[in-house]
Amino acid sequence: MRRQLxxxxxxxxxxxxxxxxxxxxxxxxxDANPNFVEEVVTLYYRDSGRIILNIxxxxxxxxxxxxxxxxYMHQFKGSSSSIGAxxxxxxxxxxxxxxRSRNGEGCMRTFQQLxxxxxxxxxxxxxxxxxxRQAGPxxxxxRPK
Amino acid sequence: xxxxxxxxWLRRAEEIDGYDLSASDSEEVHVLAVDDSLVDRKVIERLxxxxxxxxxxxxxxxxxxxxxxxxxxxxxxxxxxxxxxxxITDYCMPGMTGYELLKKVKESSAFRExxxxxxxxxxxxxxxxxxxxxxxxxxxxKPVKLSDVKRIIDYMTTDFREGEERRRGINxxxxxx
Numbered sequence: 001m002r003r004q005l006x007x008x009x010x011x012x013x014x015x016x017x018x019x020x021x022x023x024x025x026x027x028x029x030x031d032a033n034p035n036f037v038e039e040v041v042t043l044y045y046r047d048s049g050r051i052i053l054n055i056x057x058x059x060x061x062x063x064x065x066x067x068x069x070x071x072y073m074h075q076f077k078g079s080s081s082s083i084g085a086x087x088x089x090x091x092x093x094x095x096x097x098x099x100r101s102r103n104g105e106g107c108m109r110t111f112q113q114l115x116x117x118x119x120x121x122x123x124x125x126x127x128x129x130x131x132x133r134q135a136g137p138x139x140x141x142x143r144p145k
Numbered sequence: 146x147x148x149x150x151x152x153x154w155l156r157r158a159e160e161i162d163g164y165d166l167s168a169s170d171s172e173e174v175h176v177l178a179v180d181d182s183l184v185d186r187k188v189i190e191r192l193x194x195x196x197x198x199x200x201x202x203x204x205x206x207x208x209x210x211x212x213x214x215x216x217x218x219x220x221x222x223x224x225x226x227x228x229x230x231x232x233i234t235d236y237c238m239p240g241m242t243g244y245e246l247l248k249k250v251k252e253s254s255a256f257r258e259x260x261x262x263x264x265x266x267x268x269x270x271x272x273x274x275x276x277x278x279x280x281x282x283x284x285x286x287k288p289v290k291l292s293d294v295k296r297i298i299d300y301m302t303t304d305f306r307e308g309e310e311r312r313r314g315i316n317x318x319x320x321x322x
Contacts, residue, residue, distance in 0.1 A: 021288045028191050028291065040187055047183045074237065078266050079184040082288045 001135045008128050017121055022084030038129045044083050045122055051076045052115065059108060069107060070099035087117040174298060175227060178202040179209045179234035179246065180264070185287070189233065189264075192294045201227070206241030206249075209234065215253055229259055231301065233285075236265035236272065244276060251280040262297055264289060 012018045022037070029036045055072050058065060077092035091114035098106030176198045178189045186202045193200045203209050213229060232250060234243040241249075243263050251257045260282035265272065273284045282301075285293045 021290075024288070024290050025188070028188075028195060033191070036191060040184060043187055044184050074266075075182065078287065079182055081266060082182070082184050082188055084288075 001131070005128070005131050005135050008124075008131060012124060012128065016086050017124060019084045019086040019089075021082065025083065038132075041083055041125055041129070044079055044085075048076055048079050048118075051079075052118070055111065059111065064102075064104050064107065066099045066102050066107075070096055073099065085118075085121055088114060088121060091117055173197060173199040174230045174302070175199040175201070176231045176233060177209060177212060177229045179204075179206060179232065179238070179243065181205060181235065181238045185235065185264075185289075189289060189294075192289060192291055193233075193298075195291065196294050196298045198231075198298065201229075206234070206238060206243065206246035209246055210241075210249060213250070213253075213256055215249060215256065229256075231260050231262065231297075233262045233264065233297075235287075236263050236267075236276070244272075244279065247276060247279050247281055260301060 013022075025037045025040055051072055055069060055076070058069055058072065073092055073095050077089060077096065080088045080092055091110055095107060095110045095114060098104075098110055174197070176193050178186065178193065178200055180186045180189060180202070181204050183204075186204065190200050190202050201212060203212060209232065232246075234246055236243040243265075247261050247263065250259060250261055257280070261280065262283045262285060263276045263281050264285045264287050266287040268286045276284055283297055285297075
């Protein structure tokens with residue numbers, strides 16, 4: 001089961017879903033805080049879900065308020081970056097570029113893609129954490145401090 | 146990047162003979178962390194705890210000033226027993242930015258000695274310079290890593306030790322007189 005866990009973890013990085021920041025979070029786990037990463041990710045999905053909703057509503061109002069959209073995405077990108085959500089972060093960056101160039105079509109297209117990546121990552125991480133819990137306390141990427 | 150050695154640091158137990166050279170790790174460094182992002186607050190809190198700091202995390206510059214007792218509209222909330230040794234704040238926040246918070250702290254006679262560190266996702270030289278000019282101790286590009294926090298706590302405690310040794314040197318001379 002641990003081998004399966006390691007394989008799953010490796011593919012998340014190899015396929016570009018996660019970046020180094022995720023490893024940073026893993027290093028903050030210890031015996032007293034064994035589920036820190038899962039807690040942060042759970043918090044992320046709860047908190048950023050709200051921002052996604054705000055963006056969705058803002059995209060229903062025409063003409064687009066690009067400044068507001070950019071501000072929302074800045075927030076969303078920040079949190080995504082903090083958990084190491086690489087693909088989601090990339091889509092956020094693209095969205096912000098479209099906001100700055102006042103490209104409504106680009107914003108909408110990118111937002112759809114972002115939501116897909118966001119949902120995919122959530123599924124994958126949920127599966128990962130579930131397996132991690134089943135496998136028991138395990139050394140993931142804990143480097144000696 | 147330390148500005149000066151005159152940093153009011155930890156409250157010390159009264160020194161009986163002035164030759165007290167014991168380490169001051171009976172008192173933890175108390176950090177006031179300011180960030181409007183829930184996720185980032187959780188992360189910075191953990192980073193600081195791992196570095197053995199006591200942490201108070203607030204979600205706005207306004208609340209930070211209230212905690213310090215600097216907010217004009219609200220009275221000090223009675224937390225004057227908990228001295229703040231370091232402020233670490235996000236730059237981009239709704240309402241009061243981290244830069245504005247920095248200015249308010251540095252303008253206050255009571256709190257200007259508290260080192261302020263700015264965090265920002267945007268690595269903009271002009272922004273960094275502006276903050277340093279206004280008296281920020283350091284600038285961290287987000288996402289924040291453990292090494293960033295360790296570095297800051299390390300060189301600040303070193304600064305303090307050196308400052309304390311100088312101070313003790315002065316005390317020794319006074320005792321001899």
